[in-house]
Amino acid sequence: MLQVAGPLKRSDVRQFELLFDLIPDIFFYIKGTTGRWVTCNIASLRLLSLTKRHEIFGAREESFFPPLIAEAIKQDDLNVIRNQVRIINKFELIADERGQLIWVVTNKLPILNKSGEALGLAGVTRILPESDALPGPLERFREVIAHIENNIALPIRVPDLAAMAGMSESHFRRRFKAAFGVSAQEFILRTRLLAASRIIANSADPFSVISLRCGFSDQSYFTRQFARFFGQSPKKYRLRWRSS
Template identity: 25%
Template structure:
């Protein structure tokens, strides 16, 4: 049924026009060299470009300042080399326009009929901003406020479930509905957001900021910060200061 349908189409279906209407989703298809072959308009805008042709045939390092472009290429290379899907990776995107936003990124390999990997397809969906006036959010409010007030205590999913008077499963399900994130992902987002503000607004050491957001191990903090932002805390601070001065 599916092959018959696609064989009848006048041109290959990529989903490009569909994703052009989804302004909170970045969509792309890349070849086995990691070059863009299909992009949606949201990605064009966030790269600070006007036309899709400005992206086609280019790799992320040609469009995004280092080391951010390198991070995305490393992801691509892993997917292309391993054939394994990257699923719902929580990360902070920072574009040349200086627009930032939390996204959940998924990348999947594209294969020929014999299994050879010929490219990949990916989406990055913006993490939604919750409506705090809904009943769904109010059921989570105590747990959320507790986590925000005690970032240095390394609040766990179990801690939040206890405060919310829910099981871990019930809490996770409600967090997904309200934030589009698991509870664990939301806690990571909270910690990285607080760390960013400390790096921007204070001259505290990296070790002190790690403690401020609940990490007793600075290397663990650095590793998670870099996984989320593509920059080490030191690189992030330097980039922020350079951007402000310019």
């Protein structure tokens, strides 16, 4: 936990900004008691497609991320602030400055005054370029994650993943959800959607072809899941990405 003498002052915040502005591959941020953004470093501004620090003040997650991701981040933030818990090395999915999904590792700590009252939180998030970079506690799942990423066009069964990890299926399901915050099935689905979003943004391929390449045998199901996660259809996603 981080402790300050009194209310969070601009001078306190500025010290963090100066430090983390020097680290281009780390996203640093401070949020207030309601989870709204207070400040961040330059790398975070770039991630959120902003140019000036004042633009972030008071912003909510839904201004930057797809609905399901925004809600998950918001719930984590409120848990850190209200219950004064720490989030350490959480593996999660966010959207980058192009609106495409990326895997990251996040750490968050509550900021408290001397009386122990929460003033907000401070967090750092780091991009994981590939599954080989999994942090220590998640290393046991490295082979599983690589298998999912390399076989998105094929059927992927949870019992097979459990065997790969050397666990019973029930134990694997529990440990996987504890490690990644989502079930193995949801993780597979999001990995497929991640791959699909990249193809949609960078090609003119028909959505029927993209859905098959990413493991969706039913295009209508693919469209529903894509809209559920991104808050817009594949067609609108492509148009928005191209217009930006």
